[in-house]
Amino acid sequence: MHRTHIAEWILGLVTSRDRAASTVGDLVEEASPRGVVWFWSGILRIAASLLWRGVAENPLRLAGVAFIGLAVDVLASLLVATLSGLVFFFAARSGHQLQGNSVWWTIGLDAPTLFLSLWIGRMLARWAPGGELSACLAYGILGSLFSLVMMFVAPGGLGNSALIRVFLSDLLQRTPVLAGAVWGRHRTLAAR
Amino acid sequence: MAGAPSLGEFEQVVLLAILRLGENAYGVTIGAEITACTGREPAPGALYTTLERMEDKGLISSRLGDPTPQRGGRAKRYFILNSKGLAAITRAQQSYRRLLEGCELPGLNYA
Numbered sequence: 001m002h003r004t005h006i007a008e009w010i011l012g013l014v015t016s017r018d019r020a021a022s023t024v025g026d027l028v029e030e031a032s033p034r035g036v037v038w039f040w041s042g043i044l045r046i047a048a049s050l051l052w053r054g055v056a057e058n059p060l061r062l063a064g065v066a067f068i069g070l071a072v073d074v075l076a077s078l079l080v081a082t083l084s085g086l087v088f089f090f091a092a093r094s095g096h097q098l099q100g101n102s103v104w105w106t107i108g109l110d111a112p113t114l115f116l117s118l119w120i121g122r123m124l125a126r127w128a129p130g131g132e133l134s135a136c137l138a139y140g141i142l143g144s145l146f147s148l149v150m151m152f153v154a155p156g157g158l159g160n161s162a163l164i165r166v167f168l169s170d171l172l173q174r175t176p177v178l179a180g181a182v183w184g185r186h187r188t189l190a191a192r
Numbered sequence: 193m194a195g196a197p198s199l200g201e202f203e204q205v206v207l208l209a210i211l212r213l214g215e216n217a218y219g220v221t222i223g224a225e226i227t228a229c230t231g232r233e234p235a236p237g238a239l240y241t242t243l244e245r246m247e248d249k250g251l252i253s254s255r256l257g258d259p260t261p262q263r264g265g266r267a268k269r270y271f272i273l274n275s276k277g278l279a280a281i282t283r284a285q286q287s288y289r290r291l292l293e294g295c296e297l298p299g300l301n302y303a
Contacts, residue, residue: 004264015244018256018269023240025259025266026219042236049237053245 003036004028007043013133013185014050054134055141062138065127069120069139069177070146076116084109114176121180129188136181140174196279197249205230206242207281210252210271218257218268219243243271251277 004024011020023046031039055062091097121136128135147170199207209225210217219240227233246252257268273281292300 004266019244021266022256022269023219025263025268027236028264028266029220029262030223045235045237046240049235049241050244053241057245 003039007039010043010047011050012189013182014047014054017189051133051137054131055138058131058134059138062128062131062135063142065124065135066138066142068127069124069135070142072123073116073120073143074146077113080109080112080116117173117176118180118183121177121182122184123180124177125181125184125188132181132185132188133178136174136178139177140170143174144170196276196283197251199280199284202234202238202242203246203251204281204284205234206239206246207251207273207277210273211278211281215270215272217271222271246277247271249276250274251280 007027008017008020008024011023015023024043027039027042031042120139124135124139125132205226206222209222209229212229213221213225222243223234223236223239226239243252247254251274252271253274254269254271257270259265259267
């Protein structure tokens with residue numbers, strides 16, 4: 001059954017491969033009378049529970065790892081913003097008119113941001129071997145808290161819609177970080 | 193028994209279920225035993241996280257059985273109590289028993 005391999009892959013992200021295999025085996029055994037929905041909700045609940053266990057058992061260590069990741073993120077974002085500002089400045093001085101909303105400009109800004117997020121995810125995984133995705137979760141929580149604090153420190157259209165916008169954009173920005181952490185997890189497993 | 197780790201309520205329930213099942217304690221039977229004895233079905237997330245945590249703490253250990261087609265070719269992971277786990281559950285139950293001594297509960301007599 002193809003679906004069980006996906007389930008095993010999901011659990012393998014948060015626990016050892018043999019534990020993931022035996023757990024999926026247990027759920028397959030119980031799933032025949034209970035159905036597919038029960039099987040997948042079981043897989044997701046176990047994965048979430050194991051993921052949170054990683055954060056709950058090493059909160060200080062993972063907070064430290066997440067803080068370093070966030071500091072790198074903020075510094076690199078400032079660097080990208082400064083560089084793009086310089087490009088605009090020199091282009092304006094030499095008489096060129098740059099289109100800030102052009103496709104190439106968007107790609108030029110988004111590509112380094114995407115690469116940076118992937119790299120941060122990879123670094124989080126390297127700094128927290130065995131708890132790669134828990135480190136990513138800690139980074140996500142700390143990043144969201146940081147965004148909220150920044151909203152109150154420098155309010156720009158503070159309100160429910162702004163809060164939702166910040167939450168959604170944070171979620172989108174964290175996706176490449178998660179991909180980087182998953183990549184790091186696979187590297188850890190391959191090295192064993 | 194000094195030095196045995198303190199246990200949460202659900203950890204005690206899981207350890208007692210493993211103890212009752214003997215050689216046949218794996219995820220499915222442990223869950224079924226808990227449901228049969230307590231009337232509450234354990235959440236899969238809570239059960240497997242607790243098993244993993246207790247194994248990491250050295251309270252229980254596990255061995256893999258043979259793969260079966262019924263489970264998609266995956267092996268069962270059988271759990272047994274280690275001496276540390278046995279000491280911890282004994283101490284926890286002794287504490288309960290001391291607390292119950294002299295209490296009058298409907299249907300129970302520990303006086």
